[in-house]
Amino acid sequence: MTALTHPAPTSFPLSAAEDAPERCQAPAPAHRLRVARLFRQAPLLLDCGLPVNDVRLAYHTYGAPQRTATLVLHALTGTSAVHEWWGDFLGEGRPLDPTRDFIICANVLGGCAGSSGPADLPTLNGQDAPLTLRDMARAGRALLEELGVNRVRIVGGSMGGMLAYAWLLECPDLVERAVIIGAPTRHAPWAIGLNTAARSAIRAAPGGEGLKVARQIAMLSYRSPESFAATQYGLRAPGVPAITSYLHHHGEKLHARFCERTYVTLTAAMDAFQPGDAELRTIQTPVLVVGISSDQLYPAAEVRASAALLPNARYWELNSIHGHDAFLMDAGELPAQVQRFLNP
DSSP states (O other): OTTOOOOOOSSOOOOSSSOOOGGGOOOOOSOOOEEEEEOSSSOEEOTTSOEEOSEEEEEEEESSOOSEEEEEEOOTTOOSOHHHHOTTTBSTTSSBOTTTOOEEEEOOTTOSSSSOOGGGSOEETTEEOOOOHHHHHHHHHHHHHHTTOOEEEEEEETHHHHHHHHHHHHOTTTEEEEEEESOOSSOOHHHHHHHHHHHHHHHHSTTTHHHHHHHHHHHHHHSOHHHHHHHSOSEEETTEEHHHHHHHHHHHHHHHHOOHHHHHHHHHHHHHOOOOHHHHTTOOSOEEEEEETTOSSSOHHHHHHHHHTSTTEEEEEEOOSSGGGHHHHOOTTHHHHHHHHHOO
């Protein structure tokens, strides 16, 4: 993948499954981006067999340091700046309350918002080293140790939800309870197919144009036909359908701030995460699994079936026409459900 390039952003703006609307942004609390340098003495051994030293993880924290923390796991194109993309959840009296809790969010290993990305990792057979969600969980564990945290409650949506399953399998001793939103235990052929098409677009047109197309493919899966009918009907400009303008706009936005090599690496890691039923049934941690009624990417029935595999899970469904991105743009009763689960 050495032909793939990306711009070097000077800041790390918000991103999640889809950019959070302005109305959802919380007033910014005192915070700043920090970067931890990990595995400087002993390496992180990746699942592919390669050792990695001097790993960077960029992270934000909210609230006073404590031994127990709430760990937020971001979505595919996300960053650690939770205040920029999840205002419905972050703030006093909300599920992520900095006046009560110590909240941590790190940009994943392989990301492009300050953490070590594909260009910083070793290659395997001339290609970017494959990463796994379990690799990311082990790197995250090292960050918790660096911060003096020995127990966490996890909240993750979309890719962050799948990563939460990796944490439950890799670090069961650390996780007190977990909230998994809009994510299955493993990718079905439909999700793998969408990611395959996106990676094919990137490889066919490296340098940015393919990434724009990949984002357009993803945006279609993040919403629902009913959502687009309600929000993207008619023309945005003379002769240009609103949905066409919408897709081009989001393709350009992602190209301006994201790395195509990261996109390839992270989607491949999600596709490769395929824990078996027997392994999933060993998870004893209390888990709240949230499906979304109109989710086209991870249908509610698929997410519900994932919850049924866990011995100590409860399923709840968010009712919204807005598809997968409803947890960001139309949260409804979701914050209250999460609040009650995290603080029984």
